[in-house]
Amino acid sequence: MDIILKQDITGLGYKNDLVTVKDGYARNYLIPKGMAAIATSSARKVLAEVKKQQAYKEEKIRKEAEEIVKVLEGAQLTIGVKASTKGKIFGSVNNIMIADAIKGQKNLEVDRKKIEISGEAIKEVGAYKATVKLHKDIVVEVTLDVKAE
Numbered sequence: 001m002d003i004i005l006k007q008d009i010t011g012l013g014y015k016n017d018l019v020t021v022k023d024g025y026a027r028n029y030l031i032p033k034g035m036a037a038i039a040t041s042s043a044r045k046v047l048a049e050v051k052k053q054q055a056y057k058e059e060k061i062r063k064e065a066e067e068i069v070k071v072l073e074g075a076q077l078t079i080g081v082k083a084s085t086k087g088k089i090f091g092s093v094n095n096i097m098i099a100d101a102i103k104g105q106k107n108l109e110v111d112r113k114k115i116e117i118s119g120e121a122i123k124e125v126g127a128y129k130a131t132v133k134l135h136k137d138i139v140v141e142v143t144l145d146v147k148a149e
Helices: 023-030 041-072 095-106
Strands: 002-005 018-020 036-038 076-081 088-093 115-117 122-124 126-135 138-148
Touching (some): 002 041, 041 126, 041 138, 076 088, 088 138, 095 115, 095 138
């Protein structure tokens, strides 16, 4: 039986995939639990339209990410923090502070959840690297210069 998945199912497929499964598995498990729908001709037309719209949205997101990469590639961000005379920071530099630095210095909105600091938390003054994952396969590395104020 051909079905359209409504959610990701491990070992079977991803959301909006058209898959063939045994009749009993579809009728007794997948369809009653709301995980799949029977692939009728009208459902297939709807699926084709949904995939077309998803591809358009995906392309738009990819283009926006590539524009951001052009601005952030090789960027050096300066982050001012309160620190002791020995260079130890009171607290630590986190991804929220990095997102604010990107917004302030490069005038770009980047979701803080997409920023990863390489290594452990930044607790001393110095130069560090952070990775910004803008898309599933578009990643840019940013250099951070942490200075005492």
